[in-house]
Amino acid sequence: MRCFTWNTLDSNKKSENRIELKGKILASVSWICYFSLVWGNPLARIIAVANQKGGVGKTTTAVNLAACLAAADQPTLLVDCDSQANATAAIGFQKDPARKTVYHALILGEPFEKIFLKSQVDGLDVIPADKNLAGAAVELVLAESREYKLQTFLLPARQKYRFVVLDCPPALDLLTLNALVAADAVLIPIQCEYLALEGVSELLDTLMRIRRTLNPSLEIEGILLTMYDERTSLSRQVATDLRSFFGSQVFQSLIPRNVRLAEAPSFGKPIIFYDIHSKGAEGYSQLAQEVIANAEKRLGTGARSAHSGA
Numbered sequence: 001m002r003c004f005t006w007n008t009l010d011s012n013k014k015s016e017n018r019i020e021l022k023g024k025i026l027a028s029v030s031w032i033c034y035f036s037l038v039w040g041n042p043l044a045r046i047i048a049v050a051n052q053k054g055g056v057g058k059t060t061t062a063v064n065l066a067a068c069l070a071a072a073d074q075p076t077l078l079v080d081c082d083s084q085a086n087a088t089a090a091i092g093f094q095k096d097p098a099r100k101t102v103y104h105a106l107i108l109g110e111p112f113e114k115i116f117l118k119s120q121v122d123g124l125d126v127i128p129a130d131k132n133l134a135g136a137a138v139e140l141v142l143a144e145s146r147e148y149k150l151q152t153f154l155l156p157a158r159q160k161y162r163f164v165v166l167d168c169p170p171a172l173d174l175l176t177l178n179a180l181v182a183a184d185a186v187l188i189p190i191q192c193e194y195l196a197l198e199g200v201s202e203l204l205d206t207l208m209r210i211r212r213t214l215n216p217s218l219e220i221e222g223i224l225l226t227m228y229d230e231r232t233s234l235s236r237q238v239a240t241d242l243r244s245f246f247g248s249q250v251f252q253s254l255i256p257r258n259v260r261l262a263e264a265p266s267f268g269k270p271i272i273f274y275d276i277h278s279k280g281a282e283g284y285s286q287l288a289q290e291v292i293a294n295a296e297k298r299l300g301t302g303a304r305s306a307h308s309g310a
């Protein structure tokens, strides 16, 4: 298995992290690797992290899930679809007006190979964003096939990666629509707080509409409870309500409120490279395990269907 590294860490830290992460994340990877070897690298699963409510943990989830997947030897692409460019910064890219971004992809039709960047995490590439992307949502309005721009752009990425994670803006605009049309599944972070479900029914309506029209195979990857604070009864109550309402669609993994998760972006590092021992790192490592296990199950189902001729 390829070793992952955060390229600026010292070597002791690297090997310490390597051993711990392999233990934490890789437990279930051998089987999926076997399938990859036997049948070649299957097409990437594209997961859009979306919720039009602001500040619920979309970017934190996209960045840390992508980093944990890459650390588990799953070649991963992180696409920043938000003009706030928070995911781009959180993964370690400083502002650079000369850099090509999702804007060049969607509006100027530039190819994937000219835009993707290698991040400092082994196995994790990035399509960055910057503030100009705000104009794309407006400029796309008159474009032909405007909802399919990202899907077309990402075609080469399907062959190259195991997972593609899309960080969506806090709006149901044309950028989010492009992400939901390009995606195989949507991961919905919901903050464990008062009015947690605000906007979620609108998002679910939108997903139904997209399934009827633009992307019939769009699935729900899962609902992720974020910023869970076990000390407050409100958090516990919201988590219980969401689990009883959405049932098995809610991930078992739960992301705690953790100050280390809030600090990590200002160092341009995913949590597993900022503080591997934190509760936040544990939460996102478990989430990556769950996402890999789900992909593994789907592969198994696909294999069984293919075998039975279904």
Ligand SMILES: Nc1ncnc2c1ncn2[C@@H]1O[C@H](COP(=O)(O)OP(=O)(O)OP(=O)(O)O)[C@@H](O)[C@H]1O
Pocket: 053, 054, 055, 056, 057, 058, 059, 060, 061, 082, 084, 086, 168, 169, 170, 226, 227, 228, 255, 256, 257, 258, 259, 261, 262, 263, 265, 280
């Ligand atoms: N589990 C957590 N514990 C503590 N702080 C968190 C956690 N998750 C996210 N945060 C912090 O909460 C703020 C909002 O998180 P984030 O940017 O991920 O949300 P978002 O949904 O992407 O926001 P937006 O809608 O503006 O794009 C950030 O300052 C982030 O560092």
Ligand SMILES: [Mg+2]
Pocket: 058, 059, 060, 082, 084, 086, 168, 169
């Ligand atoms: Mg965000």
